[in-house]
Amino acid sequence: MVMEKVVYQRPESLTDTVTHYCPGCTHGVAHRLVAEVLDEMGIREKTIGVAPVGCSVFAYNYFNHDYVEAAHGRAPAMATGIKRVRPQNTVYTYQGDGDLASIGMAEIVHAAIRGENITVIFINNAIYGMTGGQMAPTTLAGMKTTSSPLGRDVELTGYPVKMAEMLSTIDGAGYIVRRSLHNPVNIRKAKKAIRKAFETQERGLGFAMVELLSSCPTNWKITPQEALDFIENSMLPVYPLGDYKVHPELAGLRV
């Protein structure tokens, strides 16, 4: 008789929903990592998520916990409001680069300045996805988008913004790291970082953000495999992975 053992299943923090994300998009991976962490920490029932405007606007369709939907860029402000009146809950935002690094720049920076005890999952795929592939503040120099058809001219449109580096200079930040989702090794590291970002909040150590380099084959107009290679070859040199700020109380934490 063969004994069957479950080695892989849908986390309780995810719902059984057919994905609307494009083939080769890493949003699904990021969703799953967050869900696994919530399950492992046993905090699903007290977690409130804040969805952005962008491809992940419907994040709440996939997560099996309370969720609110923010205006474009305002998720950190909304999360602040929730966390301040319900400090007993775990509150996180899930934001893309247009949302967080463009229209929501003030909100993310000031949430960090105030040292809000919230967790931010930041998806950096160097492009606007939902509106169909326009230039983002994170778009690489020379990269072609529908609003930089000749390639991003940094003389006219500025250089890619490095959010993790920038936020790590802020005293209120407790945990600021950059990870990537382009291969299994990095996905495992990303999960550990997400865990630490939620642990930061549970321990009241201030603002936590995990920047995740992500793929967008549809708008990059390449295949999923080429997209993962693009992250490795083109994004990593501009957006180095690493721990930009780690609160001393987290230093010895093994997850």
Next chain:
Amino acid sequence: MTKQLLKGNEAFAEAAIRAGVEGFFGYPITPSTEFLEYMSRRMPELGRAFVQAESEVAAINMVYGAACTGKRVMTASSSPGISLMSEGISYIAGTEVPVVIVNVMRGGPGLGNIAPSQGDYFQMTKGGGHGDYFPIVLAPASVQEAIDYITLAFDLAEKYRSIVHIVVDGNIGQMMEPAELPPMRKIPKEAPEWAVTGAKGREPNILTSIYIDPVDEEVVNIRLLKRWLEIEKNEVRYKEYALDDAEIAVIGFGTAGRVASSAVRAAREEGIKVGLFRPISLSPFPKKQIEEISKRVRRILVVEMNSGMMLEDVKRVVQGRVPVEFYGRMGGVTPFPDEILDEIRRVDSNTADVADLEREQWLDRLEARIAGGK
């Protein structure tokens, strides 16, 4: 409790505290700043949430988030700040969460000035934010009324899961008057069932204003409209003075209505049969009451501290039954009672048709008055 001499903005803030507000999020702006300052001291004292946000944009979205937890939350600002909040206000309306917003209106458009104005009438009553929704707008005219209506505002907001705007101007925000504060209310322990509190032992609650399928959005629009029609039926509020035998009706809200009451009293002493109708709920607008008045009086004079905004709502209700005239001051100028008394005398003896030229005629009179140094 006996009456105390209370300063407008501070008394309004304390009224909100006593009504059980658990979160205040704001940004400094004259002439509403004392509200924020008062909260910055009082909220932490009571273990409640206070954040001075980085902008009005952030402040209203903090209010939005906190409102999603089902707690009583609010902000207070002034005209330019309300403009910045308009986006969040629309999201709050679309998500159907209760929020109270105080607008201490100032002169505009643009940066304008910090003097008392009623120039935000359209912005407040007709929505301000984008999309299909109707806010409740209450316009108290004294410190006591503001205290009473701020308390009521939280109840209405919760009952209808609606935005309630309290609109005052710098006169009411800055003045001191004897008034009585209500007793401190108990804060409810249970959150409403729609609130996000953590999905413990229940299905997740999702609070959103996005309905991608137009058919779904229309369902929401229908629900909001039905709720609004219910509000229109139940929540009209106003004050009347000396209208019973009046042949001339003066209609004005807030400070303008209050100043007009002095003029009406003086005109009565001169034997002019004039009365005052002061809408308190600007939205829902007291349509039936004004319609009734228009069937009894010879003429109507609308008085505002703007370019004639409520005037348009009054005319829509009066439907040409009697001439509707207008007198207003703009730019942050508060009219004195003698100006309105002059207008009442003039209207009382005027038999000419106004023919939709009430604004043009008023402008001529206003410019003559300004040229005369008044």
Next chain:
Amino acid sequence: METSIIISGFGGQGTLFAGQVLAYAALHAEKHVTWIPSYGPEMRGGTARCTVIVSDEEIGSPLTRNPYAVVALNLPSLDKYEPLVQSGGILIANSSLINREMERTDVRGFYIPAAKIAEEIGNPRLSNMVMIGALLAVDPVIPLEVVKQSLNEHIPERHRKTLTMNFEAMERGAVFVQETLLTKKSA
């Protein structure tokens, strides 16, 4: 009966507080009352003024074009309000800072060397209270005793040690008016 009073001077002369003292006293005397300041940038360095209306009935407008009484602590205030005081009304000028004669003859005008009196008492910041005492001597809108009682209740704790000085300032202002009236009669 509705009585409107404007108290006007430089920022720092205590005009707003003087108005509040009257307003508290009016409440004490169970009258209707409103107190409204000029607010905004002009508070700093420029003129500071407030309007107090005391009435037996509910008060409509908290502002008035033609006040019944004006307390002018500096020259710009006298220039602004002298033409506006109601005929038969009261105009009290701080002659320590105002060096011109009033032009109106249809108002009850008084010159009070408020700063000088305040200095004699030992606190130059009490000009405002000297002026209030003078005003109430001309027309006891609220009896001086009630004003004193209410000041006792509402003076900020950090200023409590100046309470008797405040009383003295009001009394000296009142006495100055009474002496002026006597001089006028005998003249």
